[in-house]
Amino acid sequence: MTTDFIIGHYNYWVIIVLMMLGLYVVMSRGNLIKKIVGLNIFQTSVFLLYITIGKVTGGTAPIIWEGREDVVYSNPLPHVLILTAIVVGVATTAVGLAITVRVREAYGTIEEDEILAQDHEAEVTEGASA
Amino acid sequence: MDLGTSIDIVLLAFLLICAVAIVFIRDLFSVVMVAGAYSLLSAMFFVNLDAVDVAFTEAAVGAGISTVLMLGGLMLTSRREKKPKGRQPIFPLLVVLSTGAALVYATFDMPDFGDPNSPANSYVGIDYIEATEKQIDVPNIVTAVLASYRGYDTLGETVVVFTAGLGVMVLLGIGFAGGAPASRKEEDDA
Known part of the structure; x- marks a missing residue:
């Protein structure tokens, strides 16, 4: 494993760690707002991965430099895909938060275990009355 | 470096x-x-x-x-x-660690950071860079691809944002008369 290899892959590894931290928050934390923040971390790490792949060494932003033939541009395609993804990401965040607010109205809590306990209780009383 | x-x-x-x-x-x-x-x-x-x-x-x-x-x-x-009761479950940690290990293993075959000859940077990206000036004549290539080459994509994105906005409005009851949401009990009875 040479230094070049490590520098060439450092981005990928850090991004994978970020991705896994986001996934861990989503899976292990019971608070619904915290879960949404975890989802955002996961999402942003995917953006970072795409932009990393689109970078060209010595390149510049993909805006045409008139009268210059020797300019190297970074790959514009990942940028376009991620622009779309960022906006869609905010849309999903908004819907997630709206659901959280409704859950809070209906259950009085946004902790997953308490919601599950209430559901269980409701099922038990339903079974007893039936 | x-x-x-x-x-x-x-x-x-x-x-x-x-x-x-x-x-x-x-x-x-x-x-x-x-x-x-x-x-x-x-x-x-x-x-x-x-x-x-x-x-x-x-x-x-x-x-x-x-x-x-x-x-x-x-x-x-x-x-x-709230602080979780009892011990932290070990299952999420195992899933995250094994997924992470698999992904890191996959990066060994990835091209180096900034490699101009990597597959992602070799074909369609280059085509957009070369064609934009002749076909679209917008200096910003990202704008050209977003609004012209992939205009339908962007239209789809707008639909997604619209749907999300609609979803939020329905969930929170903004702009609907008699906005008090039905309680859980009533929903169960229905």
Whole structure:
């Protein structure tokens, strides 16, 4: 494993760690707002991965430099895909938060275990009355 | 190692610190603020990697609107995450570690960072760069691809945002008469 290899892959590894931290928050934390923040971390790490792949060494932003033939541009395609993804990401965040607010109205809590306990209780009383 | 790469390494280290902080902080207001800082740092990372359009979208939408939405959500719910009872479950940690290991293993075959000859940078991206000036005549290639070559994609995105807005309105009952949502009991009886 040479230094070049490590520098060439450092981005990928850090991004994978970020991705896994986001996934861990989503899976292990019971608070619904915290879960949404975890989802955002996961999402942003995917953006970072795409932009990393689109970078060209010595390149510049993909805006045409008139009268210059020797300019190297970074790959514009990942940028376009991620622009779309960022906006869609905010849309999903908004819907997630709206659901959280409704859950809070209906259950009085946004902790997953308490919601599950209430559901269980409701099922038990339903079974007893039936 | 040039300056860009050094900045890249430092920014990623900061992002890592922010993400670890988010995992451990229990005060949700702080979590949202750190998440905002995380978004802003990622915007800086995008500038460093030549993705200026992505950077300003991330700074405006990711760090701005997202944070405001989160704060609104906090206002309507709770400020603090409760401490979990009992021991932390081990299952999520195992899943995360094994997935992470598999992904890291996959990166060994990935092209080096900034490789101009990598498959992702060799074909269609180059075509867009070469064709934009002749076909679209917009100096910003990202704009040309977004609004012209992939215009339908962007239309689809708008549909997604519209649907999401509609969903939020229906869920929260904004703009509907008699907005008091039915209680859980009533829904069960129905």
